[in-house]
Amino acid sequence: MNTPPHVFSVRDLWKVFGPKADRVPGDAELGALDAAELRARTGCTAAVRDVSFDVRKGEVFVVMGLSGSGKSTLVRCLTRLIEPTSGEVTMDGEDVLAMNAGRLRELRRHRASMVFQHFGLLPHRSVLDNVAYGLEIQGMGRAERRERAAGVIAKVGLDGLESRRPGQLSGGQQQRVGLARALAVDPEVLLFDEPFSALDPLIRRDMQEEVVRLHREEGRTMVFITHDLNEALKLGDRIALMRDGRIVQLGTPEEIVGSPADDYVRDFVRDVPREQVVTVRAAMRPADSAESVSGPALAPDATVSEAIEAVVRTGETARVVEGGRCLGVVDHACLLGVVAGVPAVKEAV
Numbered sequence: 001m002n003t004p005p006h007v008f009s010v011r012d013l014w015k016v017f018g019p020k021a022d023r024v025p026g027d028a029e030l031g032a033l034d035a036a037e038l039r040a041r042t043g044c045t046a047a048v049r050d051v052s053f054d055v056r057k058g059e060v061f062v063v064m065g066l067s068g069s070g071k072s073t074l075v076r077c078l079t080r081l082i083e084p085t086s087g088e089v090t091m092d093g094e095d096v097l098a099m100n101a102g103r104l105r106e107l108r109r110h111r112a113s114m115v116f117q118h119f120g121l122l123p124h125r126s127v128l129d130n131v132a133y134g135l136e137i138q139g140m141g142r143a144e145r146r147e148r149a150a151g152v153i154a155k156v157g158l159d160g161l162e163s164r165r166p167g168q169l170s171g172g173q174q175q176r177v178g179l180a181r182a183l184a185v186d187p188e189v190l191l192f193d194e195p196f197s198a199l200d201p202l203i204r205r206d207m208q209e210e211v212v213r214l215h216r217e218e219g220r221t222m223v224f225i226t227h228d229l230n231e232a233l234k235l236g237d238r239i240a241l242m243r244d245g246r247i248v249q250l251g252t253p254e255e256i257v258g259s260p261a262d263d264y265v266r267d268f269v270r271d272v273p274r275e276q277v278v279t280v281r282a283a284m285r286p287a288d289s290a291e292s293v294s295g296p297a298l299a300p301d302a303t304v305s306e307a308i309e310a311v312v313r314t315g316e317t318a319r320v321v322e323g324g325r326c327l328g329v330v331d332h333a334c335l336l337g338v339v340a341g342v343p344a345v346k347e348a349v
């Protein structure tokens with residue numbers, strides 16, 4: 001499979017806050033200190049430390065970590081809402097750090113829109129005018145921008161509320177307006193900074209489903225910050241897990257949960273039901289000749305949880321089938337192995 005092209009590429013990125021911040025990235029000794037030692041020695045905070053990654057076209061790239069781990073700083077460096085201390089950031093191959101003010105403005109207005117936790121809505125404007133605001137800044141005429149805004153409002157399920165003010169909306173509705181406003185400019189990338197963390201759990205789930213639906217329909221690249229592991233697992237094609245400014249693991253939800261890179265990540269994901277994340281491709285063992293022709297068929301990206309249901313329902317070993325070919329099988333032992341966190345036995349029996 002070809003890897004899609006990269007929208008953002010980030011290399012050796014540092015953001016250090018504090019006096020004489022730019023001496024920290026080049027200094028191996030200072031760079032190796034932990035956060036408290038660095039602060040004690042230099043008065044500086046290294047919010048992002050030597051981070052490299054790519055965001056692929058069309059993916060939902062989640063940046064996850066506890067409060068203070070550097071998520072917001074990292075994502076703001078992508079469009080230079082925060083100026084990096086050192087490193088490289090490119091968007092579609094173009095050097096973001098070399099952009100002049102005009103080009104940067106264009107990047108933020110047209111190419112990468114941000115959805116914020118506190119919505120950032122204009123209180124005295126109607127929903128329609130809030131959504132049209134980004135288009136107004138771009139210089140689009142009134143009739144055209146209102147028409148475009150109305151279309152996006154319908155897309156996020158706010159029909160009928162066009163003339164309300166933000167104060168007359170619930171938190172979830174306000175966040176839909178924030179989302180619609182970001183979408184209205186038809187950006188290549190949507191950047192979400194913990195957009196749902198102020199919402200109550202049920203509305204939050206609705207909004208997560210909204211994001212999944214929009215992504216499925218439009219395939220737009222999304223970078224999504226969250227400190228919530230379940231949200232990350234639900235939304236992310238890939239997750240970058242941050243700790244103290246570094247990315248400690250970058251991988252699919254399945255890789256993060258199924259093969260944690262270190263004890264920190266293992267501890268982080270300890271309570272995740274593995275069967276809901278690990279796929280049968282990872283859990284299967286080779287089939288013997290009889291097994292490869294009978295039993296329920298599952299796609300390789302079916303979850304172990306789905307496989308358990310199929311095996312229990314039919315009482316048979318399930319086949320993992322792709323393009324008409326049997327790749328392997330999952331039986332009780334493989335499936336229980338995932339649930340118990342014990343490596344599956346791969347040999348055919």
Ligand SMILES: Nc1ncnc2c1ncn2[C@@H]1O[C@H](COP(=O)(O)OP(=O)(O)OP(=O)(O)O)[C@@H](O)[C@H]1O
Pocket residue numbers: 017018045046047065066067068069070071072073074227
């Ligand atoms: N302007 C600033 N000046 C000094 N330190 C800062 C500044 N902004 C952020 N920091 C520090 O950088 C570190 C990373 O902050 P950041 O806001 O990126 O973390 P975060 O993971 O997004 O946290 P949260 O989930 O709480 O928003 C923290 O230690 C924070 O205190």
